[in-house]
Amino acid sequence: MGKTIILLAAILVWAVLADASVFPAYNGNVPFDHKMHRGKFPCTDCHEGAPRHFDLDRASGHKLCIGCHQKVKAGPAQHCSDCHKTS
Numbered sequence: 549m550g551k552t553i554i555l556l557a558a559i560l561v562w563a564v565l566a567d568a569s570v571f572p573a574y575n576g577n578v579p580f581d582h583k584m585h586r587g588k589f590p591c592t593d594c595h596e597g598a599p600r601h602f603d604l605d606r607a608s609g610h611k612l613c614i615g616c617h618q619k620v621k622a623g624p625a626q627h628c629s630d631c632h633k634t635s
């Protein structure tokens with residue numbers, strides 16, 4: 549029983565590390581589900597050139613994330629707490 553829980557926790561940690569990232573922000577970190585987004589859009593919608601890690605700040609993050617959510621009318625675009633998780 550205990551071993552199963554440890555194994556499940558390890559798998560969960562691995563899955564989160566592999567497929568999701570979190571942008572740190574003082575008003576609440578912003579989790580980003582790369583795998584979900586990657587499945588819906590071509591890489592070039594978000595990556596210029598070869599896809600790799602890039603950083604976002606308030607202006608570029610809001611432009612990229614909120615900009616697309618508004619354009620496709622899906623995903624959080626209005627409520628700060630839909631992206632900025634304070635707990």
Ligand code: HEC
Pocket residue numbers: 571572573574575578604605606607609610613614617624625626627628629630631632
């Ligand atoms: C679609 C998701 C999304 C929504 C909605 C959103 N934000 Fe953000 N916000 C981001 C991302 C991504 C960043 C970049 C984080 C980073 O700098 O690492 C960011 C950055 C910020 C920062 C800078 C934080 C820092 O540590 O420098 C502030 C302040 C901020 N947002 C305020 C707001 C406010 C206020 C709202 C609501 C009106 C809002 N955001 C709604 C995604 C969002």
Ligand code: HEC
Pocket residue numbers: 569570580582585586589590591592593594595599600601602603
């Ligand atoms: C909806 C936007 C979006 C789409 C579509 C997208 N990505 Fe990303 N990707 C991001 C963001 C934002 C980051 C930065 C997160 C990070 O690196 O922490 C990222 C990071 C990456 C990284 C670096 C990961 C790391 O851990 O350093 C790779 C590699 C990558 N993407 C590949 C791809 C490929 C390949 C595709 C297409 C199949 C794709 N991405 C589609 C937004 C996107």
Ligand code: HEC
Pocket residue numbers: 578579580581585588589593594609612613614616617620622623624630631
């Ligand atoms: C190219 C378009 C596009 C970009 C860029 C984009 N998103 Fe999204 N996002 C979507 C769509 C479409 C959905 C709705 C998915 C659904 O409900 O099936 C979504 C949903 C979400 C959700 C809700 C997920 C859920 O499980 O309900 C969050 C949170 C989110 N996006 C965060 C972000 C952040 C943070 C960024 C920027 C780093 C970002 N998105 C960039 C298209 C985009």
